Amino acid sequence: MAGAGGGGNDVQWCFSQVKGAIDDDVAEADIISTVEFNHSGELLATGDKGGRVVIFQQELESKNQPQCRGEYNVYSTFQSHEPEFDYLKSLEIEEKINKIRWLPQKNAAQFLLSTNDKTIKLWKISERDKRPEGYNLKEEDGRYRDPTTVTTLRVPVFHPMDLMVEASPRRVFANAHTYHINSISVNSDCETYLSADDLRINLWNLEITDRSFNIVDIKPANMEELTEVITAAEFHPNQCNTFVYSSSKGTIRLCDMRASALCDQHSKLFEEPEDPSNRSFFSEIISSISDVKFSHSGRYMMTRDYLTVKIWDLNMESRPVETYQVHEYLRSKLCSLYENDCIFDKFECCWNGNDSVVMTGSYNNFFRMFDRGYRQDVTLEASRESSKPRSVLKPRKVCTGGKRKKDEISVDSLDFNKKILHTAWHPQDNIIAVATTNNLYIFQDRL
Amino acid sequence: MRYMVGRGVKRKLSDCEDQMLDLPYPQQRQLVLNLCLDKLQSCQRRAEPSLHRSVLLANTLRQIQQEMRQEGGPPAPATPHHSPDLPPVPSDRPSTPVAALSSSLLCEDDVQSTCTELPKGPGSEDGGKSQDLLFGSFEITNSTSYLTDLQLDDIFEDIDTSMYDPSDFSVLACPPPRGSSGASLGNDYNLKAFSTSSSTLQMCLNDLDHIMEILVRS
Numbered sequence: 001m002a003g004a005g006g007g008g009n010d011v012q013w014c015f016s017q018v019k020g021a022i023d024d025d026v027a028e029a030d031i032i033s034t035v036e037f038n039h040s041g042e043l044l045a046t047g048d049k050g051g052r053v054v055i056f057q058q059e060l061e062s063k064n065q066p067q068c069r070g071e072y073n074v075y076s077t078f079q080s081h082e083p084e085f086d087y088l089k090s091l092e093i094e095e096k097i098n099k100i101r102w103l104p105q106k107n108a109a110q111f112l113l114s115t116n117d118k119t120i121k122l123w124k125i126s127e128r129d130k131r132p133e134g135y136n137l138k139e140e141d142g143r144y145r146d147p148t149t150v151t152t153l154r155v156p157v158f159h160p161m162d163l164m165v166e167a168s169p170r171r172v173f174a175n176a177h178t179y180h181i182n183s184i185s186v187n188s189d190c191e192t193y194l195s196a197d198d199l200r201i202n203l204w205n206l207e208i209t210d211r212s213f214n215i216v217d218i219k220p221a222n223m224e225e226l227t228e229v230i231t232a233a234e235f236h237p238n239q240c241n242t243f244v245y246s247s248s249k250g251t252i253r254l255c256d257m258r259a260s261a262l263c264d265q266h267s268k269l270f271e272e273p274e275d276p277s278n279r280s281f282f283s284e285i286i287s288s289i290s291d292v293k294f295s296h297s298g299r300y301m302m303t304r305d306y307l308t309v310k311i312w313d314l315n316m317e318s319r320p321v322e323t324y325q326v327h328e329y330l331r332s333k334l335c336s337l338y339e340n341d342c343i344f345d346k347f348e349c350c351w352n353g354n355d356s357v358v359m360t361g362s363y364n365n366f367f368r369m370f371d372r373g374y375r376q377d378v379t380l381e382a383s384r385e386s387s388k389p390r391s392v393l394k395p396r397k398v399c400t401g402g403k404r405k406k407d408e409i410s411v412d413s414l415d416f417n418k419k420i421l422h423t424a425w426h427p428q429d430n431i432i433a434v435a436t437t438n439n440l441y442i443f444q445d446r447l
Numbered sequence: 448m449r450y451m452v453g454r455g456v457k458r459k460l461s462d463c464e465d466q467m468l469d470l471p472y473p474q475q476r477q478l479v480l481n482l483c484l485d486k487l488q489s490c491q492r493r494a495e496p497s498l499h500r501s502v503l504l505a506n507t508l509r510q511i512q513q514e515m516r517q518e519g520g521p522p523a524p525a526t527p528h529h530s531p532d533l534p535p536v537p538s539d540r541p542s543t544p545v546a547a548l549s550s551s552l553l554c555e556d557d558v559q560s561t562c563t564e565l566p567k568g569p570g571s572e573d574g575g576k577s578q579d580l581l582f583g584s585f586e587i588t589n590s591t592s593y594l595t596d597l598q599l600d601d602i603f604e605d606i607d608t609s610m611y612d613p614s615d616f617s618v619l620a621c622p623p624p625r626g627s628s629g630a631s632l633g634n635d636y637n638l639k640a641f642s643t644s645s646s647t648l649q650m651c652l653n654d655l656d657h658i659m660e661i662l663v664r665s
Contacts, residue, residue, distance in 0.1 A: 198498045281479045
C-alpha cells in the first residue's frame with residue numbers, strides 16, 4: 001500500500017518506537033505540548049504540560065544492522081519551568097511548555113530555547129564523560145587540604161567516567177510579555193530571536209536578558225476595539241531581516257525589520273478571499289491560523305487553519321498556491337465541534353527535509369501527509385494497535401457518507417479526545433515524531 | 448465540564464448538528480448566540496482565560512448581533528451604559544459584545560431556553576462593563592517576583608538593579624539567615640518577606656549574591 005512519500009518514491013511508513021505511559025488514564029502533567037528535532041536530527045525534544053523537557057538522542061547506526069536507523073533513547077530530562085503565581089491577579093501562570101526551539105550547534109554543547117506563557121529560557125545541554133582527579137590543593141571530596149601537608153606538586157588528570165548529561169539554564173528572558181507567549185523563533189543570524197504573544201512580538205539578543213525590543217504591537221489603544229490577535233510568528237530561514245506572523249482572522253503579515261524599528265506596517269499581507277458559499281457562523285473561527293512555518297528553502301510558507309493546510313508563495317499575496325483539505329468532512333459538523341470546544345484546537349504542521357511533503361495532525365489519533373509533487377495524500381494512525389516493531393502503517397480512511405466500506409471509519413465514530421496537535425519531521429531523513437495526548441510515536445520509512 | 452478530556456472516554460460529536468439543521472435560520476442563529484454567550488462567560492470564569500478564544504467568541508457574537516440588527520428583527524437589544532445602576536436603555540446598537548451579554552437576555556425568540564438568567568459574575572452583573580474588562584484581565588503583570596526566576600549566578604549577574612525604584616516594591620527578596628544550609632532560592636517563602644527601604648534592598652541583593660556564591664561552590 002502506497003503512502004505519501006518524500007523523495008518521490010512510495011514511502012511506506014513503519015512503526016519504530018513509542019514513548020510514554022501505556023495506560024489510558026492520562027496525568028495532566030504528562031500531556032505533550034511541543035515536539036522539535038534539532039538541526040541535525042540527532043536530538044528530539046518534547047515539552048509537556050508539567051513544564052518538563054525530555055530530550056531523546058538517536059543511537060548511532062550499528063554496523064551489524066545497516067538497514068535500521070538508530071533508535072531514539074532518553075538523553076536528558078529536566079524541569080524547565082515551574083508553576084508560578086501572579087500575586088497581583090491571583091492567577092496561576094502555567095508551567096506548560098508552549099514551544100521549544102533549538103539553536104544551531106556551535107560547539108560541543110547543545111542549546112535550546114523553551115517557553116511557557118510568560119518566560120523564555122535558554123538551556124545548555126552538555127555532556128561530561130571525564131572527571132579531573134588528583135588536585136594539588138583539594139581532597140577528592142572537595143575539601144581543601146591543610147597547606148602544611150602539601151609537599152609536592154601534582155597536576156590533575158582527566159579520568160573517564162560514566163556519561164553524564166547536564167542541562168543548565170543559561171539565560172532567563174522574563175517580564176517582557178503581558179499576554180500569553182505562543183511562539184519563539186531563532187533568527188538565522190543565530191544572535192537574536194523573537195517571541196510572540198497575543199498582541200506583541202519582541203526581539204531579543206540571546207546574550208541579553210534584561211532588554212528586548214518590541215517589533216510588533218497590535219494592541220489597540222482602546223481594548224474594546226480588539227478583534228484580532230497574533231497566533232504564530234517565525235523568522236525567515238535565510239533572511240535575517242524578515243519574519244512573518246499570522247492572525248486569528250486568517251491573515252499572514254510579512255515584515256522587514258530594515259523598514260522600521262516597529263514593524264506595525266507589514267511589507268506583505270497574505271490573505272485569501274473568503275469563499276461565500278462556505279460562509280457560516282463559524283467562518284472566522286475556522287479561519288484562525290494555528291501555525292505558520294517557512295519551507296526550508298524559504299520560498300514558501302505553510303499555514304494551518306482548522307480545516308486546511310495552505311502553501312503560500314512569498315511572492316503572491318492574493319491567495320495560496322496550494323490548499324489541502326485535512327478533514328473536510330468536519331465542515332458539516334462545525335456546530336458540534338463548537339459546542340464541545342474542539343473548534344478551538346490548535347493544530348501544528350511541518351515540512352519534510354526537502355519541502356516535498358507536508359504533515360499535520362487530526363482527530364482519532366490520525367495524521368495526514370500531503371505530497372506536493374505527486375499530489376497524493378495519506379491518512380495514518382498513531383495507535384498502540386499498530387505498534388509492532390517495523391510493522392507498516394496501513395492507510396486509514398474516513399467514510400463521509402453513504403455505505404461504509406470495510407476498514408473505513410465513519411465520522412461519527414471518530415474520537416475527538418484523541419487529537420494529534422504536534423508533529424515533527426527529521427530535517428534530513430524520513431523519520432517523524434507524532435505526539436498523541438501523552439505518547440510520542442516515532443515512525444520511519446521502510447528501508 | 449460536560450466532556451471529559453484525556454480520561455479515556457471517547458468524546459463523540461453531539462447531536463447538536465442534527466438539532467441545528469432542523470431549525471429555521473433565525474433559530475439556528477439563536478442557538479449559536481446562546482452557545483457563544485455561554486462560552487464567553489465560562490471563558491471569563493476560568494483560571495486561565497484565553498484572549499485568543501475570547502476574541503473569536505466576541506467576534507462571532509458581534510457578527511450575529513449585526514445580522515440581527517440589519518434584519519431589524521426583535522426589539523434592538525439594550526445597551527446598558529457604563530454605570531451599573533442605570534436600567535437598560537433601548538438603543539439601536541449594542542456597542543460591545545459584553546453589553547450583548549445582558550442584552551441578549553431580552554431577546555424574545557429564545558428558543559432553546561438555555562439563555563436564561565446569567566449568574567452574577569464579573570462580566571454580567573454590570574452589563575455596562577466594557578470589553579476593556581472582558582479583555583483587560585488577560586495581562587500577566589510583571590508583579591511576579593523577578594528574583595524568583597533566577598536560579599544561577601550568571602543569570603543573577605544580568606540584573607541591573609539601578610533601573611528599579613525600590614519604593615515601587617511591596618514584595619522584595621530577603622535572604623534567608625546566613626549559614627542556613629537549607630537555604631534555597633527556589634523556595635518562594637524565603638523570598639516573600641517585606642522590606643521597603645532602598646538600602647535594605649541593596650543589602651538583600653548583596654546577601655543573595657553571597658548566598659549564591661556559597662551554593663554554587665558547595
